[in-house]
Amino acid sequence: MQFAPTVLTPAEEALRAEVREFLAAELPADHRPALGFAGRHDPHFSRTLAERGWVGMAIPPEYGGHGRSAVDRFIVAEELLAAGAPIGAHFVADRQTAPALLHFGTEEQRRRFLPGIAAGEVYFSLGMSEPDSGSDLASVRTRATRTDGGWTVTGTKVWTSEAHNNHFFAVLCRTSPMEEGSKHAGLSQLIVDLHAPGVTVSPIPYLDGSHHFNEVALEEVFVPGDMVLGELGSGWRQVTSELAYERSGPDRWLSTFPVLREWLRERPDLTDADAAVLGRLAARARAIRHLSLSVARSLDAGEAPAVEAALVKEVGTRFEQDLVEALRDAAETELDQGSGSLFRALLAEAVLTSPSYTLRGGTTEILRSVAAKGLAS
Amino acid sequence: MSDDRTMLTEVATGLFRDLCTPEDVVAAEPTGWSERLWTALSESGFPAVSVPEEAGGSGGDVADACALLTVAGRFAAPVPLAETGLLGGWALAAAGLELPEGPVSVAVDRPDDAVELTGGRFSARLSRVPWGRRSTRVVAFAESGGQRFVVSAPTAAATVTPGRNLAAEPRDTLVWDDVELADDALAPAPTGVDTEALRLRGALARSAQIAGALARVAELTVRYTGERQQFGRAVARFQAVQAHLVTIAEEAELARLAVEVAALNARPDPSFPDVAAAKSAAGEAATIAARASHQAHGAIGMTKEYELGQLSRRLWSWRDEFGGERHWSRELGRQLAAEGADALWPRISTGLVGA
Numbered sequence: 001m002q003f004a005p006t007v008l009t010p011a012e013e014a015l016r017a018e019v020r021e022f023l024a025a026e027l028p029a030d031h032r033p034a035l036g037f038a039g040r041h042d043p044h045f046s047r048t049l050a051e052r053g054w055v056g057m058a059i060p061p062e063y064g065g066h067g068r069s070a071v072d073r074f075i076v077a078e079e080l081l082a083a084g085a086p087i088g089a090h091f092v093a094d095r096q097t098a099p100a101l102l103h104f105g106t107e108e109q110r111r112r113f114l115p116g117i118a119a120g121e122v123y124f125s126l127g128m129s130e131p132d133s134g135s136d137l138a139s140v141r142t143r144a145t146r147t148d149g150g151w152t153v154t155g156t157k158v159w160t161s162e163a164h165n166n167h168f169f170a171v172l173c174r175t176s177p178m179e180e181g182s183k184h185a186g187l188s189q190l191i192v193d194l195h196a197p198g199v200t201v202s203p204i205p206y207l208d209g210s211h212h213f214n215e216v217a218l219e220e221v222f223v224p225g226d227m228v229l230g231e232l233g234s235g236w237r238q239v240t241s242e243l244a245y246e247r248s249g250p251d252r253w254l255s256t257f258p259v260l261r262e263w264l265r266e267r268p269d270l271t272d273a274d275a276a277v278l279g280r281l282a283a284r285a286r287a288i289r290h291l292s293l294s295v296a297r298s299l300d301a302g303e304a305p306a307v308e309a310a311l312v313k314e315v316g317t318r319f320e321q322d323l324v325e326a327l328r329d330a331a332e333t334e335l336d337q338g339s340g341s342l343f344r345a346l347l348a349e350a351v352l353t354s355p356s357y358t359l360r361g362g363t364t365e366i367l368r369s370v371a372a373k374g375l376a377s
Numbered sequence: 378m379s380d381d382r383t384m385l386t387e388v389a390t391g392l393f394r395d396l397c398t399p400e401d402v403v404a405a406e407p408t409g410w411s412e413r414l415w416t417a418l419s420e421s422g423f424p425a426v427s428v429p430e431e432a433g434g435s436g437g438d439v440a441d442a443c444a445l446l447t448v449a450g451r452f453a454a455p456v457p458l459a460e461t462g463l464l465g466g467w468a469l470a471a472a473g474l475e476l477p478e479g480p481v482s483v484a485v486d487r488p489d490d491a492v493e494l495t496g497g498r499f500s501a502r503l504s505r506v507p508w509g510r511r512s513t514r515v516v517a518f519a520e521s522g523g524q525r526f527v528v529s530a531p532t533a534a535a536t537v538t539p540g541r542n543l544a545a546e547p548r549d550t551l552v553w554d555d556v557e558l559a560d561d562a563l564a565p566a567p568t569g570v571d572t573e574a575l576r577l578r579g580a581l582a583r584s585a586q587i588a589g590a591l592a593r594v595a596e597l598t599v600r601y602t603g604e605r606q607q608f609g610r611a612v613a614r615f616q617a618v619q620a621h622l623v624t625i626a627e628e629a630e631l632a633r634l635a636v637e638v639a640a641l642n643a644r645p646d647p648s649f650p651d652v653a654a655a656k657s658a659a660g661e662a663a664t665i666a667a668r669a670s671h672q673a674h675g676a677i678g679m680t681k682e683y684e685l686g687q688l689s690r691r692l693w694s695w696r697d698e699f700g701g702e703r704h705w706s707r708e709l710g711r712q713l714a715a716e717g718a719d720a721l722w723p724r725i726s727t728g729l730v731g732a
C-alpha cells in the first residue's frame with residue numbers, strides 16, 4: 001500500500017486560491033449546489049471554466065489543453081465539487097474520454113476531439129452498459145460489422161448519462177464474434193456521433209424525477225473506419241483501464257458535501273449531539289481526502305496505484321451515502337424535494353440519488369473483488 | 378518519511394520484533410509490564426524521543442515519537458512509551474523539571490479526579506493512570522494561590538489501587554494524602570502547557586498506537602484468511618470474506634494517514650483540528666476493523682493466545698482513552714460550527730501543511 005502524506009506546493013496552493021476566487025465570483029450566492037459531477041449540465045459554465053484553463057488540464061498544449069499534473073486536476077475538481085458547481089456537461093469527457101484518446105487514440109482523433117474537450121465545448125457519454133450487461137461488461141451484444149469505409153453498428157445501450165445533451169459516446173461493442181474461452185477478445189470501442197442517423201436517444205426517468213440517463217438504440221448506424229478508438233480488438237483492455245482512471249478522485253467522496261455545509265448554515269446553534277455528527281463527518285472527510293490526494297500525487301510520480309484507487313472509491317462512495325443518512329437522522333425532518341429550505345431540498349435530492357454512488361463506474365462489490373485481489377498478492 | 382524517521386522506525390521495529398513477540402505479550406499480561414522490553418527501550422533512548430536533549434530527553438519531534446508509537450502499537454508493547462516522553466516528558470521539560478529515571482505517567486483531569494496543592498503539600502486522587510503502579514512519577518496539573526503548576530508526583534508516596542483496561546494494561550488509581558513535595562517535583566506551568574494540551578497529545582499518541590495495531594490486524598487477517606481452508610479453498614476466495622479484507626485495509630490506511638498528517642503538522646505542538654479529526658477517525662476505524670477482522674477469523678480470533686485478540690482488546694481500549702470518538706467529534710464540530718458554514722470546506726481541505 002502506498003498512501004503517503006503529501007503537502008501542496010505553494011504553486012498548488014495558489015491554484016486553489018484562484019479557483020476559490022473564481023467560484024466566489026462566478027456562482028451566485030444563492031445558487032443551488034449540484035450534488036456531484038453529474039449534478040447539472042451547464043455549457044456556459046463549462047466554457048467559462050475552460051477559458052480559465054481548468055478543463056482539459058490533462059491534455060497537452062499541442063492538443064489545446066494545459067498539460068497539468070494529476071494534483072492540479074485534483075485541486076480544481078475538489079473545489080468545484082465542494083462548491084457544487086455545475087460541471088456535468090464537460091466532466092466525463094474531461095475525466096475519462098480525454099485520457100482514453102490520449103493513450104489509445106490516433107493522431108487524427110486527438111486533433112479532432114481534444115481541442116473541443118479542452119474548450120469545454122465537446123461532450124461525451126459512456127456507452128458501456130446494456131440491458132443484459134452490467135458488471136459483466138465483456139458480455140455486451142452490440143455488434144459492429146464491416147462495411148464500405150467503416151462499420152455498421154447495431155445494439156442497445158442503457159443508463160447512458162446525459163446522452164440527450166452530449167455530442168458523442170464511446171461504444172463498447174463486438175467487432176468479431178465471441179470465441180469459446182476468450183470472451184475478452186474481439187471487443188472494440190467506437191466513437192459514435194449521438195446525432196448520427198440510426199441513433200435514437202430515449203429518456204429513462206431517474207429516481208428523483210430528473211432526466212439523467214437514457215436508452216440509446218443503435219440501428220445500423222454507420223461509423224467511419226477512423227472512429228475506432230485505439231486498436232481493433234483491444235476494447236476490453238481499454239475499458240478496464242478507463243474504469244481505473246475514474247476511480248479515486250474527489251468526485252468519489254464529495255458528492256454530498258454541499259448538504260453538510262447547508263445544514264451548518266441553517267443550523268448554526270448545534271446541540272452537542274449535532275456537533276458530534278458534524279465533527280465525525282468532517283473528520284472522516286478529511287481522512288478520506290488525505291488518501292485521495294495521495295493517489296493523485298502517486299499518479300504524478302508515474303506509479304499505478306490501482307488497488308489504492310479502488311479502496312478510495314469504495315470507502316469514499318460509502319461515505320457519501322453515510323453523510324446523507326447521518327444528516328437525515330440529525331435533522332429530524334420529513335423529506336420534501338420542494339422544501340423552501342435549501343438544506344432540506346438538497347437532503348431530499350441526496351436521499352433519492354445516493355444509491356447511485358456505489359453503483360456508477362463499477363459497483364462496490366466489483367471494486368472489492370479488484371481490491372481484494374491486490375491485497376492478497 | 379524523513380530518512381532519520383525511517384531509520385528510527387526500522388531500528389525500533391527490529392527491537393520490538395526481538396523483545397515483544399506475541400508470546401512475550403501473553404507472558405506480560407498478568408502484570409501488564411515487560412521489564413526486559415522497557416530496559417532495552419530505555420537504553421536506546423526511545424521513551425524520551427521528542428523531549429529536548431537539554432531537558433534530558435533524546436531529542437526529535439512529535440512526528441518521531443508518533444512513528445515510534447505506531448511501531449509500539451503494532452507490537453502491542455506492554456510499556457508506557459507514550460506516557461513517558463510525548464506526554465509526561467513534554468510537560469516536565471516545558472516546566473523546567475527533570476526527567477526522572479524510569480517510566481513516567483500522566484493524569485488528564487478525569488471527571489472523578491481531585492487535586493489539591495497548598496504550599497508544597499499535595500493531595501490528589503487520580504484515576505485510570507496508565508501504568509501508574511510502574512511509574513516513578515505521575516505528571517499532573519494543579520492550581521495554588523492563583524497560579525498553575527506542573528506537578529511531578531512521586532508514585533512511591535501514593536496509595537495505588539490497581540485497575541486495567543480491556544487488554545490488561547495497568548490503569549491505576551493513585552491517592553496522595555497531604556504529601557510534602559520536594560523542590561524538584563513542582564514548577565509553574567508555562568502558557569500552553571495545560572490539561573487540554575496534554576489530552577491532545579494523549580489522543581494523538583493513542584491514535585498512533587491504533588494506526589500501528591490496525592496495520593498489523595490487516596496483515597494478520599490477510600494472512601490467516603489466505604491459509605484457512607474451508608469448502609476446499611482458502612476462505613479469502615469468498616467474496617464475503619474479501620469484503621472484510623477491503624474494509625480493514627481502508628480503515629487501517631485511513632487512520633494511518635490521518636495520524637501521520639496530524640503528527641507531521643505538529644510543529645512544534647499538535648493542533649486541535651488535526652488531532653480531533655485523527656482521534657475521531659482512528660477510533661471509528663478501530664471499531665470497524667476490529668469487528669471485520671474478528672468476523673474474518675472465526676473462532677480462532679476469540680482465543681486469548683492468538684495475536685489478533687491482543688490487538689483488538691487494545692483497539693477497544695485505546696479508542697476511548699484520552700477521549701473517544703464522541704468527545705473529539707463533538708469538540709471538532711463545536712469549533713467548525715463556530716467558524717461557520719463557509720469555513721467548513723477550507724478546514725476539511727487543509728491537509729499536510731508545508732514547513
Ligand SMILES: Cc1cc2nc3c(=O)[nH]c(=O)nc-3n(C[C@H](O)[C@H](O)[C@H](O)COP(=O)(O)OP(=O)(O)OC[C@H]3O[C@@H](n4cnc5c(N)ncnc54)[C@H](O)[C@@H]3O)c2cc1C
Nearest residue numbers: 126127128129134135159160161356359360361362363365
Ligand atoms: C447514475 C448512474 C449513471 C450511469 N451512467 C452510465 C453511463 O453513462 N454509461 C454506462 O455505460 N453505464 C452507466 N451506468 C451503469 C453502471 O455502470 C452500472 O450500473 C454498473 O456497471 C453495474 O451494472 P448493473 O447496474 O447492470 O448491475 P449488475 O451488474 O446487474 O449487478 C447487480 C448486483 O450484483 C452485483 N454483482 C454483479 N456481478 C458481481 C460479481 N461478479 N461479484 C459480486 N457481485 C456482483 C453488483 O455489485 C450489484 O450489487 C450508470 C449507473 C448509474 C447508477
